[in-house]
Amino acid sequence: MKKVEVSCNIIKDILPLYYDDVCSHDSKKMIEEHLSECSSCKLELESIKGDINISKEDINKNKTDINVIKKMSVSWNRSRLMSFIKGTIIGSLLIFFIILGYFGLFHWNITSVPTELVKITNVSEMSDGKIVYYSEINDGYSLNNLKYDMDKEGNFYITPLRPIIKQEVGEINLFEKGYEWIDIREQELYRGQEIKSIFYGTPKDKILIWKKGMELPKTSKEIENMFSY
Template sequence: MSKISCEVIKDMLPLYYDNVCSDDSKRMVEEHLSYCDNCKIELEKIQNEVHIPEKKIIENRNDGNVIKNISTAWKRVRLKAFIKGGLISGLLMSIIILGYVGLFKWEITSVATDVVEIRDISQMEDGKIVYYAEINDGYSLNRIKYDMDKEGNFYITPLRPIVKKEAEPPYALEKGYDFIDIKEQEEYRGIEVQTVYYGTPKDKVLIWEKGMELPKTSEEAEKSLGI
């Protein structure tokens, strides 16, 4: 076989390295490489050029995974921070709302009887006890609670929030006629009413007690009550 030039071999080296040349060509290249150092060097260059990019690809892939993991961890931290911030904000908002309701809307403070005047106590023909109540401290009244203990003491308790509001006409619960239906309360609660108080068990004004004789309700009071 005639000697093949290095130029021909160099052209065939990529095919030889990729193992896509014929068996005869492969033998020819290997025979030439057995004595030609220059072509061996060229083959090594081809090998290095291929291996380096593969190595770079693996390194880049690893770097990309690291960056991806960092990004994922960062997103998790941001999500946790967002959820935590939302929970804290919601808690603070709840506290503010509850504080507002507790101070301005929640009727938990009873009105002291020293600013309450009860007069014109009377009784209607059907047994209802009528009375005129006036709270004269200048503040509005939000609600009246009705309750009775096991001994038959019935309490009419005026309630306000902690932060009071000045009373303005037309007055509703602050002053005017009201009534208590004794029979209805006894049927509803299953206990015989013995006394009726305006206030609380510790601070009260007697309106009526069993056996008390009361005058007949006036037309003015009945008209005011719309009865």
């Protein structure tokens, strides 16, 4: 049988398939016969091998580079997640402190009223032993809380408290201007200690209302009826 001549252009076109071993058996045989006689196509095959073959060092280097990139990607994603978590925590804390600050300034009664703004009059004693007094604060700001406290010496304190940011008086209540009473027996029973004196204010800024042994006038019938219940 006469040998079929194949052009170098055709061989070069299918050399990549031959190199990858994906061509047919007949094509492979044809190419090998041609390569045995054609130095040009043989050089082309070597060129293909050189372009595709990678040294072990290059492969290891590429693997190392890929691992580095993967680690960088994982680290970046972790860093981004941590930044998001930190941002969320900081934002939540900021909102919390803003709300806390708002209530602290406008609603928490933590500031005592100086006694120079307070006037205590008409201190008297009811028939059941309660002490009645008239308190008046005329600085134009509201008062909604009285704190009751007692020290180890038997001094009882009635402390008027306001928020840091004061609010102007709307409708005057009894804390700002009106009669108040103290049930000494009830307080002594509750606290398990004898009351020796009663003050309006704080231990450092106070007005004496009553102390043990002090003679007080009897409360009027009108006031007596007001607190007899």
